[in-house]
Amino acid sequence: MYDPSQLRTFLAVAQTLSFTQAARRLGLRQSTVSQHVRRLEDTAGRQLFSRDTHSVELTEDGEAMLGFARRILEAHEQAAAFFTGTRLRGRLRFGASEDFVLTRLTEILEGFRHDHPEVDLELTVELSGTLHEQLADGKLDLVLAKRRPEDPRGELVWHDRLVWIGSERLRLDPERPVPLIVYPPPGITRALALEALERQGRAWRIACTSGSLNGLIAAARAGLGVMAHSRGLVPPGLVRVPDRAGLPELGEVDFVLVHAKRHTAAKSAADALASSILAGGVRLHRTR
Helix, strand or coil: CCCHHHHHHHHHHHHHCCHHHHHHHHCCCHHHHHHHHHHHHHHHCCCCEEECCCCEEECHHHHHHHHHHHHHHHHHHHHHHHHHCCCCCEEEEEEEEHHHCCECHHHHHHHHHHHCCCEEEEEEEECHHHHHHHHHCCCCCEEEEEECCCCCCCEEEEEEEEEEEECCCCCCCCCCCEEEEECCCCCHHHHHHHHHHHHHCCCEEEEEECCCHHHHHHHHHCCCCEEEEEHHHCCCCCEECCHHHCCCCCCEEEEEEEECCCCCCCHHHHHHHHHHHHHCHHHHHCEC
């Protein structure tokens, strides 16, 4: 009933919220992407995206289709791997940024381990900047991390906005420096937050520094300050800082998969894990 190629296109558009970005990821023409989505909508008999010249958003039916599309594609890929007899082996060094600590990335990794039990998966959780450095040094085979929108590296998993978040009870005094809760350098959100405040001419101070997302969340819940964070990954117990606080816009950020430049024995396993993440990427927007 549902064409896997159309479902893959649907997931790419849902994760990037852009027909252009989805076409680039899939190596298709934008007209082909539009055609796939239109045909899938015809098959489902429902509108899956609300779109105009400026934005693309999932409809309620589109949200429902996400889960079905992921499960159908996973079953399709498992069947293909079983009947082609491909068995991946070896060591795969995978790095994921701290942003995914509270998401359902573990479900994707568990599924990958189930499908490829002979792959020795080694997970490193670090800051995005650190992961990019380790990948360049040959210490990792695949990385799932943030990048700045102008950075060309990697395959886009999804595009998001950065927002200011903090405790619901927190009140900022406009006469005093903004208390910041940040990752240490080379954290990308740290750099973007400081750059935004500097552009606005707003005074700031570091209220908490931690390399652990859980540490940052604990400080924010305690009301020590505000932190820059992905809009789609706001942790439980924290809320967006209201516009009346007068904090500057933080801009946008991309979450990408980046492969090691050098061809390694882990390339096939890295490709398979990358495919699993792209197919199940919607789960990265959901907290556990």
